Amino acid sequence: MKKRMKYRHAVLMASIATTLLVGCNANATKSNSAAAEKAPAPAAAMAMGPAKLEPLGLPPIPADNKQSPAKIALGKLLFFDPRLGGDASTGCSTCHEPDQGWAWAEDFSRGYPGTVHWRNSQTIINSAYNPRNFWAGSASSLEKQARGAARGGVAGNGEGDLMEARLALIPVYAKAFKEVFGDETPLIRNAWRAIASFERTLVQRDTPIDKYLQGDKSALSEEQVRGKALFEGKAGCIQCHNGPMATDFNYYNVGVPPSPRWETDGLAQITFRFEQYAKGQTQEGYRTAKEDWGYYYRSKNSWDKGKFRTPSLRYTKYTPPYLHNGQLDTLEEVVDFYNRGGKFEDGRTTNFTKTKSKLIKPLGLSDDEKDELVAFIEAFSGEEILMEKPELPDYAPLFTKAELEAAQEAK
Amino acid sequence: MGVRVKTGRTLLAVALGLSMAVGAAHAGSYPDIGPLPQIKISKAKAELGKRLFFDKRVSGDAAISCATCHDPKQGWSQNKPLSDGYPGNGHFRNSPSVVNAVHKKSWFHDGRIGTNLNDVTRENITETYIMNMDMRIMQERFKQDPVYVKMFKDAGYGEPSNGSVRKAIPEFLKTLTSRGAPFDAGKMSGAAKRGLKLFKGKAGCIQCHNGALLSDGKPHNTGVAENFDVFLDPMNHQAFIAFAKFQGIPNYMNMKRDPGFYNITLDMADMGKFVTPSLRELKYSAPYMHNGMINTLAGVVDFYNRGGGKDSRKSDRLKPLKLSKKQKGDLVAFLESLSGDRLTSSEHVWSKSYPDEYPAIQNWKEARN
Numbered sequence: 037m038k039k040r041m042k043y044r045h046a047v048l049m050a051s052i053a054t055t056l057l058v059g060c061n062a063n064a065t066k067s068n069s070a071a072a073e074k075a076p077a078p079a080a081a082m083a084m085g086p087a088k089l090e091p092l093g094l095p096p097i098p099a100d101n102k103q104s105p106a107k108i109a110l111g112k113l114l115f116f117d118p119r120l121g122g123d124a125s126t127g128c129s130t131c132h133e134p135d136q137g138w139a140w141a142e143d144f145s146r147g148y149p150g151t152v153h154w155r156n157s158q159t160i161i162n163s164a165y166n167p168r169n170f171w172a173g174s175a176s177s178l179e180k181q182a183r184g185a186a187r188g189g190v191a192g193n194g195e196g197d198l199m200e201a202r203l204a205l206i207p208v209y210a211k212a213f214k215e216v217f218g219d220e221t222p223l224i225r226n227a228w229r230a231i232a233s234f235e236r237t238l239v240q241r242d243t244p245i246d247k248y249l250q251g252d253k254s255a256l257s258e259e260q261v262r263g264k265a266l267f268e269g270k271a272g273c274i275q276c277h278n279g280p281m282a283t284d285f286n287y288y289n290v291g292v293p294p295s296p297r298w299e300t301d302g303l304a305q306i307t308f309r310f311e312q313y314a315k316g317q318t319q320e321g322y323r324t325a326k327e328d329w330g331y332y333y334r335s336k337n338s339w340d341k342g343k344f345r346t347p348s349l350r351y352t353k354y355t356p357p358y359l360h361n362g363q364l365d366t367l368e369e370v371v372d373f374y375n376r377g378g379k380f381e382d383g384r385t386t387n388f389t390k391t392k393s394k395l396i397k398p399l400g401l402s403d404d405e406k407d408e409l410v411a412f413i414e415a416f417s418g419e420e421i422l423m424e425k426p427e428l429p430d431y432a433p434l435f436t437k438a439e440l441e442a443a444q445e446a447k
Numbered sequence: 448m449g450v451r452v453k454t455g456r457t458l459l460a461v462a463l464g465l466s467m468a469v470g471a472a473h474a475g476s477y478p479d480i481g482p483l484p485q486i487k488i489s490k491a492k493a494e495l496g497k498r499l500f501f502d503k504r505v506s507g508d509a510a511i512s513c514a515t516c517h518d519p520k521q522g523w524s525q526n527k528p529l530s531d532g533y534p535g536n537g538h539f540r541n542s543p544s545v546v547n548a549v550h551k552k553s554w555f556h557d558g559r560i561g562t563n564l565n566d567v568t569r570e571n572i573t574e575t576y577i578m579n580m581d582m583r584i585m586q587e588r589f590k591q592d593p594v595y596v597k598m599f600k601d602a603g604y605g606e607p608s609n610g611s612v613r614k615a616i617p618e619f620l621k622t623l624t625s626r627g628a629p630f631d632a633g634k635m636s637g638a639a640k641r642g643l644k645l646f647k648g649k650a651g652c653i654q655c656h657n658g659a660l661l662s663d664g665k666p667h668n669t670g671v672a673e674n675f676d677v678f679l680d681p682m683n684h685q686a687f688i689a690f691a692k693f694q695g696i697p698n699y700m701n702m703k704r705d706p707g708f709y710n711i712t713l714d715m716a717d718m719g720k721f722v723t724p725s726l727r728e729l730k731y732s733a734p735y736m737h738n739g740m741i742n743t744l745a746g747v748v749d750f751y752n753r754g755g756g757k758d759s760r761k762s763d764r765l766k767p768l769k770l771s772k773k774q775k776g777d778l779v780a781f782l783e784s785l786s787g788d789r790l791t792s793s794e795h796v797w798s799k800s801y802p803d804e805y806p807a808i809q810n811w812k813e814a815r816n
Contacts (some may be wrong), residue, residue: 122579123508124535150509151584178458189584193507197573198536201688205681221700299812302805305589309816313583323815357736431681440675443703447670447719447758 089268090267090280091249092241092350095164101179101229103236110212111234114227116425119202120186122193125149128231131157134423137354138238139386143295143362143421144304151190154295154307154328156362161351164236165281171344171360172331173287178232183225190307191313200224208429240351244415244416245282256415263412266405271374273409275395276346282416287331288345288393291378294327295361327387328361342388353417367410373398375406471605482631483550483727488621491602495617498598499612504573510534513571513616515544520793522731523623527672527685528739529561533579537682539690540703541739544732546623547725547791552664556737557710558722559694561701564617564691572612582609591805602644622795625727628787635784642781645774650751652778654764655723659787666708666720669765670756673704674738705738714816719758730786744782748775 045247060185097103114120118127131145131153132138138160140146145157155171163169166437169181184198198426203209203222213222216230247255256264269275276284297304315333331343344360358364363380372381377398379385401409467628499505499644500513516538517523525531525542532538535601540556548554561565572580589595589607595605604611629635635643646652653662676685690698694710708720719735735741741750752758752775755765770778 119535122535122575123533124448124508127509136677148508150504150507153784170454188508189581193581194578195579195689197692198575198689201685202536202681203693204688206684267755300807302591302807305808305811306584306805309587310581310584311572313587325816326812433681434681434700435678437675440673440678441702442672444757447704447760 037414054142055349065117067258073114075097076283077410087278089245089278089282090258091276092162092165092239092243092280094241095162095236095238095239098179101232103288104216106212107230107233108237109230110209110216111210111230111418112175113209113426113428115234117428118194119206119401120199120227122195125251126192126194128185129425131185132160133423137161137351137356138421139355140309141356143297143357145191147307148188148193151193151309152301153190154304154311155360156357159236159355160235161240161354162241162281162348167285169344173285173345174334178235178339179225179228180236182231186228189196189310197225199227202431203227204428205431207432208303208434222352231329237379238421240421243350243418248415257411259408259411260415261412262405263408263410263415266401266409267412269357269404270400272395273374277349281345282349285345287340287345288395289330289344289386289388289391290374290396291343291392292342292359292361292363292373293380293384293386295363298429329388330360339391340387343391349413349416351417353414353422357431367413368406371401371406371413375401377425410427455521458731464601473522475654477663479659480653480657480661483547483624486549486621486624488600489618492591492618493606493622494619495595495598495602495604495611496615496617496788497622497795497797499616499657500619502801504592504801505578505580505585506533507581507584508534508735509697511578513545516577517815519789519796521718522546522660522728522733522788524732526733528734529676530578531688532683536576536686536689537680537684538576539683539687540737541679541734543619543724544728545627546728547620547660549617550660552661553722556697556721556724557662557664557707559711564620568613568616583611585609585612588805591808592687592802593806594681608743623790625785625787626790628727628781629784630781632788636780637776640775640781641774642779642784645770645778646781648767650752650770650778651701651764656726660728662723664722666717667764668707668719668758668760669721670719670740670758671721671736671742671750672756674783676742677738678703697762716760720758720760726782727785727788729765730783743784744779745775748778748782 042056115128118125118130120127121130126148131140132148133140140157145153145154145155147153158169158171163178163181166178167176169175169178170184175184176182184196186198200222203213203224209222213219213226217223217226219226244255244260267277271415276286276288278284295304299306307320308325311323317325317329317333321329324408327342329341331340331345332338334340352358352367356365358367364370374396375398376395378392461521503509503512503515505512511531511533515533518525522544523546524544530540530542532539541554548567549564554564554567555751560570569582570577572585573582582760586607586609589599589695589774599605599607599611602611602615604615625631629639644772646656655665656662669730670732677687687702687705688699691702691706691710696702696706696710696714697713704719706718708717708722709715729735729744733742733744735744741747751765752768752770754767755761
């Protein structure tokens, strides 16, 4: 009885999640250690409802930031504009390159000049569906993600007043902000809104898995269908990778070891310590941390050390490397990692053994089964979404010389 | 005159002034114009400050150092009207020489920092349009450089930290104190001596340019023309807008002039006032004025000879001076006698190279961060 109650709660949670993606996440998070760790066995989960794959619907549009063609067009320009960063060399697209899966194809995101980031850059594709963004979910909306990334010391390192001043000096933007937002002069917070609107158009809903789940049984190969059965059964991926985005948006420690780069790369060591500092570590935590504490930085609960948000499996064909610190280069390696129960080939795993998810254990998959699983995971990706970078509008003086001369005369 | 004389030192100045018989209209009413006081300097801290001053890793994208805009070869300033600012933007004011900065009581042309060089250092490093550095990253950069780790320790600061950077750079700036100026050494030419007389007398410069720095440290409106490049070049204008917005200046988007000291009081009476600059070490730090609008010292003397520029709030101390050509030349000679050694040897300039990359800390997993 008690058990059933819990499941009913989970069903309720799932239905809220699908209808009201934003807002329910805090609850989902709180129930993490209880509900997620004691999740039912995969077969049972399928029967109960929540752990199920679904086709991707339309992206949720926040009531306070409706879509419009003009806003999307503006957001596209801003997304590619490096002037929304500190030294005008880093924009959103700098770490979210369309031809690198709208991400950055190295283990760590490239970071602001003079720095390197410490986590893997995540794809923009389908980010519209994420209730929270960043690997530990620190941004509660796409708008806030854009703002946070543009300002972060090892990301955009931009400052609001200066970025806003730049927008005012670009006539195309001044006109567009007025039309779209009614701004007398562009407001930086509306830049983040326009960028989020553009990002909400970068969705992919016609993948083989979407077609298959909508009834087109020919959309998956036989190999992929076998992979699906493994995904939902023996391999148990479905326990976390479920729902329309193939993620429960929850936080887990799956056993990813710390990046070896922190042992050998001075620049990465700088960022590592900076992040401890910036994320509000204790003095002792700052002195002793040797891996990314993940969700702990937000919750400050010891049981959240080393937990990261379940990433979507959509579009992953184009977004190597994988994991929050980009340590695995192929989907095959990722499957191997889980098949070993959350361990690398050389035996490395998380040092946060106490928080490691009980859901992760050796799977005993055969080579064929692993191939089938990889083939199925590829069904979450459709065609590659490419986009030519738009030509960016130029600066122009705000005043004429005659106006300045008149002001000088009037002094 | 009597009411202004408050200290023994000033009395001495008055006595000197009178004995030298330079006094005309303004003689003796103002603090003595020299020499600068001696300052005690910690060598290890100053040496650390010197390395920091020339280190590009002090800026956000590691592209510029303090010395980029305060270049020893350019009079510890920049020989262009407007300072470079941070990559990606320009600036809206002239970079002042940092020689003798330690002797000032307030800093920046509008005097907006009136506490100490520790705050000035912080302001320059973190300000978005100047060095745009997140000091938390800066601290970690320096903890990654073994040379710094040793220098901070030797200086008594312990491990590299933001706070120590803000102490060490001011300690280095103490070493940038004028020396060898003919004026201080009593080796002025005849023309310079005549210029000094005019300075204190007919030309009235002494009214604002007094004390050891030849500055009263107060803001005045002299009617310097606006530098239109501030507003016509979007790179400079964006820095101005960001500055003016942050400072809370009303209607900053439509502002077509530099508000100067108004920035601090928001009182229209202070519109266009700028803090009297020191006249020491001018020889190498052209162009002049807060916005670099005048190229030569002769041009500056001409400007004041005309009674300054045009501004309805201009100081009433400024009136046409009716100086002859020879008198103007004498005044320039005096101004030049206030410049001494260029301080460009390795005593003041960091001449060793910096590492190209940060060495990894060995044994990282075991080492305490």
